[in-house]
Amino acid sequence: NHIIICGYGRNGTQAARKLLAYNKAFVVIEKDKELIDRFTDDDMHFIHGNANEDETLIQAGVNRASTLICALPNDADNLFVVLSARQLNKNLCIISRASQETSYKKLKLAGADNVILPDKIGGDHMASLVVVPDLIEFIDNLSIVGKSNINIEEIEVEKLYNVSTVKTIKDLDLRQKTGCNVIGFKDGEGDYVVNPEAETRLVPNSKIIVLGRPEQIQKLNTVYNID
């Protein structure tokens, strides 16, 4: 149930750093032995090899892994790894980077669940800094992953109340009890509502997205005994 990262370049390094911060178990496949020797320690586990060889993926435990992050610099290599990994494990969640926009569809076809285009995200970000600078500053300062100082969180409704009698957002009244603000709702079918109405019914298998200052999020987790 671990995560495999292919490639310890700039993308892979940052992904590893985040996963470490969140205490997730992962292993990194990297072909550069020097890089491995430099960064191996108690927290970082490497496999020396080429991710586009099936044996290397198997050695990394692709059959029992939950997720594969494909962060190689070359789109053709990522495509090869995505296709191989998909063949080896049908249930794997596969996330790949891509340099070229034209690779997006190909990687999806090969079996990737998510494709991330860093240069596209970066270009968007630069333009948004021109058009809506305060908004970007606000969003960039929201903390969404980490152990403390979180501003935004997704919560399964089952953690908030006994769903055998369905309640609404208004019934739950998180604002009054914790200060938190419900900004999103995802129903059991996976459809999202931004800024849901107070009358929204919190049916089983749905989730809410809450926003708050760190102390409010903390209070919510304490009040509802969420880990």
Added chain:
Amino acid sequence: NHIIICGYGRNGTQAARKLLAYNKAFVVIEKDKELIDRFTDDDMHFIHGNANEDETLIQAGVNRASTLICALPNDADNLFVVLSARQLNKNLCIISRASQETSYKKLKLAGADNVILPDKIGGDHMASLVVVPDLIEFIDNLSIVGKSNINIEEIEVEKLYNVSTVKTIKDLDLRQKTGCNVIGFKDGEGDYVVNPEAETRLVPNSKIIVLGRPEQIQKLNTVYNID
């Protein structure tokens, strides 16, 4: 008061696309003539030349520009352009991309106001997809820039009421009038509050960040006559 984009690679292209969508005037400096011939049209204005020559920057109107987006593939080139542009125009807002994390500080020292690391953002994004997938999907689907279907907006309080008598968020009651949800506040000194209290005083020169479904944001803009 226009924007200059240096480099029409993947980053620069995406930045240009966003600025076009937002009807912002800009010019692109690109040294590859073939690329220019392929993409020049009524909307796209190019200057053929090397951004690290002062004459090219001057030709692009650096002295009267509001913003320069430096999107060259090489960090040393970006550093050179940032430093040159800063010398030519003290008031310019300079946004640069960087590949290496170690370039961040150098670009800031050279005069960049914002430095964007696409690979870092991309790596973060991939890890966050593992840790908080629904949250990332929610945020990715929020529309923050564009003409229609916007979910989130920053608004100067002066556009909402006559600030000669200061009102609070509660007094304004945007939720009742438009359905919009106030999720952030930026005071006159530039400090942000996430999920501000209803009692927050909307002093002159402050801004609020609102979240809503597109029809709610539209209603807010209509009710308050915001363009």
